[in-house]
Amino acid sequence: MSDQNTAATKDEFMQAAIDEARMGRAQGGIPIGSVLVRDGQLVSRGRNKRVQENNAIKHGEMDALMNAGRQRTYRDTVLYTTLMPCYMCAGTIVQFKIPKVVVGESRTFGESKEFLESHGVEVVILDLQECVDLMNEFIAAEPTLWNEDIMEL
Amino acid sequence: MSDQNTAATKDEFMQAAIDEARMGRAQGGIPIGSVLVRDGQLVSRGRNKRVQENNAIKHGEMDALMNAGRQRTYRDTVLYTTLMPCYMCAGTIVQFKIPKVVVGESRTFGESKEFLESHGVEVVILDLQECVDLMNEFIAAEPTLWNEDIMEL
Numbered sequence: 001m002s003d004q005n006t007a008a009t010k011d012e013f014m015q016a017a018i019d020e021a022r023m024g025r026a027q028g029g030i031p032i033g034s035v036l037v038r039d040g041q042l043v044s045r046g047r048n049k050r051v052q053e054n055n056a057i058k059h060g061e062m063d064a065l066m067n068a069g070r071q072r073t074y075r076d077t078v079l080y081t082t083l084m085p086c087y088m089c090a091g092t093i094v095q096f097k098i099p100k101v102v103v104g105e106s107r108t109f110g111e112s113k114e115f116l117e118s119h120g121v122e123v124v125i126l127d128l129q130e131c132v133d134l135m136n137e138f139i140a141a142e143p144t145l146w147n148e149d150i151m152e153l
Numbered sequence: 154m155s156d157q158n159t160a161a162t163k164d165e166f167m168q169a170a171i172d173e174a175r176m177g178r179a180q181g182g183i184p185i186g187s188v189l190v191r192d193g194q195l196v197s198r199g200r201n202k203r204v205q206e207n208n209a210i211k212h213g214e215m216d217a218l219m220n221a222g223r224q225r226t227y228r229d230t231v232l233y234t235t236l237m238p239c240y241m242c243a244g245t246i247v248q249f250k251i252p253k254v255v256v257g258e259s260r261t262f263g264e265s266k267e268f269l270e271s272h273g274v275e276v277v278i279l280d281l282q283e284c285v286d287l288m289n290e291f292i293a294a295e296p297t298l299w300n301e302d303i304m305e306l
Contacts, residue, residue: 054222057245062210069207072306087272091244091265092210097304112244119240151250153225 009126013037013080014104020047020060021082021134027052030142030149031134034060034081036068043077044068050149059149061089065096074098082131084110086150094119104131108139109150162279166190166233167257173200173213174235174287180205183295183302184287187213187234189221196230197221203302212302214242218249227251235284237263239303247272257284261292262303 010018013035020033024047036043046063049055058066061081071077074096082104085093090112093101100122106113107127116123139146147153163171166188173186177200189196199216202208211219214234224230227249235257238246243265246254253275259266260280269276292299300306 050223055219056221056223056249057210057215057219066208066210068209070203070209070301072301074304086244087248088241088245091239091247092241094244095240095304096209148223148225151227151248 010128010130013042013078014082014102014126014128016042016045017060017080017082017104018128018130018134020045021131024048024052024060025134025138030145031138032060032081032083034064034079036064036074037078037080038076043071048149051145057088059086059089061085062092065092078102083108083135084125085112085116086110087112087115090116093121100124102126104128105135107132108135163281163283166195166231167235167255167279167281169195169198170213170233170235170257171281171283171287173198174284177201177205177213178287178291183298184291185213185234185236187217187232189217189227190231190233191229196224201302204298210241212239212242214238215245218245231255233257236261236288237278238265238269239263240265240268243269246274253277255279257281258288260285261288 016035017033021031025031029051030048032048035045044064044067048060049058078100080102084103084106102124106125169188170186174184178184182204183201185201188198197217197220201213202211231253233255237256237259255277259278
């Protein structure tokens with residue numbers, strides 16, 4: 001049923017972000033994925049690589065932005081991400097002047113919505129059960145790893 | 154005169170951050186450096202690598218944190234950085250729960266002090282003329298590169 005409920009709101013870009021999250025989990029990593037989009041085209045894709053690359057700053061959003069290389073501007077981009085951004089990623093969105101973020105879900109994590117909106121960023125939360133399930137299954141299986149990633153150890 | 158004025162407040166860690174900034178400039182990059190410190194010992198060093206690595210997220214602070222790998226906690230660390238953090242780096246400091254930031258200068262850039270302090274981060278601004286000169290010389294020589302780095306193009 002949840003697939004039917006979310007089908008109307010999940011476009012190809014959120015699907016690409018979810019695909020990145022699933023690939024990350026298959027690699028033993030944290031299942032959060034992101035893509036950067038401009039003019040209806042993918043600019044770059046990314047996924048959390050804390051485990052895969054021993055890298056604390058490679059959240060999905062940061063990996064996608066790193067993979068985009070140097071862009072003249074981000075004012076015409078949209079960032080899609082499976083989970084509500086943490087403050088690192090939210091601060092990056094504000095600094096990069098990305099005007100819009102589409103979020104898979106904010107039930108399992110995320111306190112940056114007010115910060116983003118106070119800096120003029122449009123935040124669209126799709127509340128996809130698929131994304132909630134992905135995180136809940138991961139957090140149940142790897143609670144210590146998750147707490148490391150959100151700095152709650 | 155400025156060297157004498159600042160000698161009393163510039164310790165070995167800020168000197169290491171300045172060394173990183175100068176090495177970055179010598180590489181054709183943006184002269185901002187940072188180091189992470191725990192218990193009076195260097196954990197890692199970093200510098201802005203936008204130019205050197207075609208990497209928009211590698212500000213000095215982010216590079217130092219990336220070079221630190223996975224740390225169990227950052228609650229016992231201090232981040233030294235030659236320039237007031239941007240929102241990406243400030244959001245990262247908040248997310249990583251780094252309790253204290255020592256800043257070389259905030260005259261040429263920086264609007265994140267209030268955000269950092271509102272999240273309980275202690276911000277110490279040394280206001281070193283050496284750091285101001287480093288940035289002013291760079292901005293005069295490479296205004297477009299600087300505006301790219303702070304997303305003002």
